[in-house]
Amino acid sequence: MKKALYVALLSVVALNFSGLAYALAPEEIMRMSQAAFLYPGKDFKARVVMKLINKDGKERVRELTMLRKNAGEPGGDQKYFMYFFQPADVKDMSFMIHKYPARDDDRWLFIPAFNMVKRIAAQDKRSSFVGSDFTYEDVSGRDIADDSHVIEREEKVGNRDCYVVKSTPKSTDADFGHKITWVDKVSLLPLKEEQYDRKGDPYKQFTADEVADVKGFPTVVKRTMKNLQTGHRTEVTFVKTDYDLGLEDSLFSERFLRQPPRKWVD
Amino acid sequence: MLHAAALCAVLLLASLAARAEVALSGFLQQNMAFNTGETNPDGRHYKWLEERAQLKLDATGGAWRLLAKGDLAYDHLGREGQSELREGYVDYTAGNWDMRIGRQIITWGLGDLVFVNDVFPKDHEALFAGRPLEYLKRGVDAVKLGVYPQFASFELVAAPDFRASTIPDARRFHVFDPMPAVTNRETITPDQGEAGLRVYRDIAGYDAALYLYRGFQRTPSMRPDSITAPTRITYFYPRLSVYGASVSGRAGEGVLSLEGAYYDSREDRSGNDFAVPNSQSRLLAGYQIQPVEDISLAFQYYIEYMHDYDAYRVTLPAGFPVEKRWSHTVTARLTQLFLHQTLRLSAYASYNATNGDHFVNPELRYSFTDRIWGAVGANLFGGKPWGQFGQLARDDNVYLQVRYEF
Numbered sequence: 001m002k003k004a005l006y007v008a009l010l011s012v013v014a015l016n017f018s019g020l021a022y023a024l025a026p027e028e029i030m031r032m033s034q035a036a037f038l039y040p041g042k043d044f045k046a047r048v049v050m051k052l053i054n055k056d057g058k059e060r061v062r063e064l065t066m067l068r069k070n071a072g073e074p075g076g077d078q079k080y081f082m083y084f085f086q087p088a089d090v091k092d093m094s095f096m097i098h099k100y101p102a103r104d105d106d107r108w109l110f111i112p113a114f115n116m117v118k119r120i121a122a123q124d125k126r127s128s129f130v131g132s133d134f135t136y137e138d139v140s141g142r143d144i145a146d147d148s149h150v151i152e153r154e155e156k157v158g159n160r161d162c163y164v165v166k167s168t169p170k171s172t173d174a175d176f177g178h179k180i181t182w183v184d185k186v187s188l189l190p191l192k193e194e195q196y197d198r199k200g201d202p203y204k205q206f207t208a209d210e211v212a213d214v215k216g217f218p219t220v221v222k223r224t225m226k227n228l229q230t231g232h233r234t235e236v237t238f239v240k241t242d243y244d245l246g247l248e249d250s251l252f253s254e255r256f257l258r259q260p261p262r263k264w265v266d
Numbered sequence: 267m268l269h270a271a272a273l274c275a276v277l278l279l280a281s282l283a284a285r286a287e288v289a290l291s292g293f294l295q296q297n298m299a300f301n302t303g304e305t306n307p308d309g310r311h312y313k314w315l316e317e318r319a320q321l322k323l324d325a326t327g328g329a330w331r332l333l334a335k336g337d338l339a340y341d342h343l344g345r346e347g348q349s350e351l352r353e354g355y356v357d358y359t360a361g362n363w364d365m366r367i368g369r370q371i372i373t374w375g376l377g378d379l380v381f382v383n384d385v386f387p388k389d390h391e392a393l394f395a396g397r398p399l400e401y402l403k404r405g406v407d408a409v410k411l412g413v414y415p416q417f418a419s420f421e422l423v424a425a426p427d428f429r430a431s432t433i434p435d436a437r438r439f440h441v442f443d444p445m446p447a448v449t450n451r452e453t454i455t456p457d458q459g460e461a462g463l464r465v466y467r468d469i470a471g472y473d474a475a476l477y478l479y480r481g482f483q484r485t486p487s488m489r490p491d492s493i494t495a496p497t498r499i500t501y502f503y504p505r506l507s508v509y510g511a512s513v514s515g516r517a518g519e520g521v522l523s524l525e526g527a528y529y530d531s532r533e534d535r536s537g538n539d540f541a542v543p544n545s546q547s548r549l550l551a552g553y554q555i556q557p558v559e560d561i562s563l564a565f566q567y568y569i570e571y572m573h574d575y576d577a578y579r580v581t582l583p584a585g586f587p588v589e590k591r592w593s594h595t596v597t598a599r600l601t602q603l604f605l606h607q608t609l610r611l612s613a614y615a616s617y618n619a620t621n622g623d624h625f626v627n628p629e630l631r632y633s634f635t636d637r638i639w640g641a642v643g644a645n646l647f648g649g650k651p652w653g654q655f656g657q658l659a660r661d662d663n664v665y666l667q668v669r670y671e672f
Contacts (some may be wrong), residue, residue: 010607032348052606055608059625060608060633060635060636063638086636087633087636087671088291088636088637088672089291089633089639089669089671091291104519106471106515106516108527113371113399113400113403114371114373114400114403115370115372115373115403116373119473119514119515119521119523120521120554120556120562121519121521121554121555121556121562122518122556124556124558124559126559127556127559127560127605128559128560128606130607131603131606131607131608132473132606145332175559201382232606250414253419254419254473255364255412255414255419259357259364261359262287262331263325
């Protein structure tokens with residue numbers, strides 16, 4: 001928050017002298033948006049129901065409990081714990097991610113049939129999360145510094161005033177060419193995002209379908225990611241969403257990966 | 267003893283039942299594997315042909331949990347009705363320790379179908395007969411105590427009874443037998459238990475572990491009553507201790523795994539008894555990467571070294587196959603996912619550069635719905651007639667698995 005204020009002040013100062021403000025402000029908007037979207041609270045828990053729907057309307061369901069704990073400030077390291085309920089062949093599997101914005105994640109998978117914890121290679125944050133249209137980055141965040149950001153315009157989504165920010169990856173390893181994000185001026189949540197492929201054609205579209213207030217944190221409890229090129233989409237609903245539960249660091253360990261505490265994975 | 271303890275715990279759980287959360291699940295499965303080369307030694311065309319049902323009960327109440335997983339199967343190749351308690355245990359979880367009592371599956375170490383510190387029982391027949399991979403592991407009847415002080419985590423396993431690995435049935439597989447004429451055979455299983463300890467913690471971002479095991483070889487050794495004119499063969503499980511370590515973590519773009527162990531052949535420390543495996547060192551290096559989305563590649567390099575090789579050579583009877591002092595094996599696995607991760611192609615290949623032993627297992631698995639999946643694959647073997655895989659050169663098979671989960 002202090003940082004935001006500092007940047008705001010700096011922006012005002014910069015405005016008086018030059019057009020520098022836009023060089024800082026869009027990045028800061030994206031930073032604050034990420035903080036509101038993926039970092040609220042000290043920790044977070046939700047039962048996540050994902051429907052993978054193909055263009056013919058055939059559904060597959062992935063259901064899991066997701067726990068998240070921030071290591072420090074928004075934009076910093078995070079720990080994720082996921083416990084799967086559905087489909088049947090992955091039931092009771094659990095998955096842990098130690099996420100570092102500036103380098104590759106550490107990921108571990110627990111396979112109950114073997115009672116085995118396996119560390120898995122994960123260099124591609126743009127890969128699909130459990131086969132859905134969401135990537136790991138869509139779930140846990142993309143490093144703001146990986147893209148250059150420009151405020152395109154301001155515009156309403158429904159009745160909400162939004163900044164419209166264009167983000168272009170600085171390197172060529174992303175699967176998209178650029179993306180446009182509609183960031184709510186008040187909640188700072190992304191209400192819509194359009195990803196374009198490297199040829200500039202529409203690729204994927206994210207929409208925040210329902211926002212609810214949970215313990216004072218505006219939370220996107222329903223969202224959809226649609227692949228505009230294949231017609232496949234993924235609808236995600238958060239149920240039993242909660243913040244600031246007092247999750248211990250020790251929860252994100254091999255011990256609990258093997259024996260997830262019922263208290264947290266209901 | 268163990269059963270009594272389990273029963274007590276079940277009764278205890280029953281009193282908690284009002285508060286307990288109970289989940290029932292399971293599957294129905296059809297599994298077959300047919301020979302692509304020769305028929306079995308018993309003349310049959312199938313390595314495996316069965317229908318199987320599994321029922322799993324999972325009950326949690328407070329700090330207690332009961333899990334029971336039982337299988338009923340009908341085998342069409344002569345074994346007929348089969349039943350097995352796959353797992354059946356009670357968990358108690360406290361603040362910084364926990365305990366699991368009963369039949370449980372334990373996997374140690376980092377290898378992919380290469381076992382360095384995974385000293386627990388396996389079902390090698392299941393792997394070679396095209397059964398789902400989970401059947402490679404057999405449970406142990408044990409007490410497992412987990413203790414979690416700040417500086418490291420400890421897992422102590424104590425099993426009052428020895429449980430052997432299952433080896434391929436000589437009626438279904440062409441297993442190497444140096445003395446086929448001797449039909450008078452008996453098996454002696456250890457009357458003592460076994461114990462193991464795993465200590466693990468994070469060291470600078472790497473998962474590090476130490477392993478200690480004191481027990482027996484899981485697969486039997488054979489001793490004829492006479493080398494020159496044998497009339498009887500005794501199978502037995504030599505005493506064994508294993509001291510090992512492993513480390514895994516990020517290296518470059520992928521995950522590096524290193525594992526080693528010393529196999530102390532306590533039954534024959536001098537290496538003078540040809541019937542008992544020589545003391546051995548095992549070393550494994552593995553590297554796993556994800557070069558592009560939904561593709562992963564894993565490579566392993568595995569070395570075995572015999573410590574008392576000279577003694578082994580001197581005492582090995584004439585006519586027995588001679589193993590090398592060093593054994594070098596490389597393996598590779600490709601896994602690729604398609605169709606929103608509902609279709610999986612995997613291929614595993616293992617090649618022993620020392621004796622030419624090899625094993626290839628390609629598999630295609632598709633989830634038709636969230637409840638029904640099917641897999642088709644093949645097991646292909648080759649090498650010297652006495653090699654681990656070479657002896658199965660006539661046992662190549664193609665398999666099919668279909669499972670409905672509920």
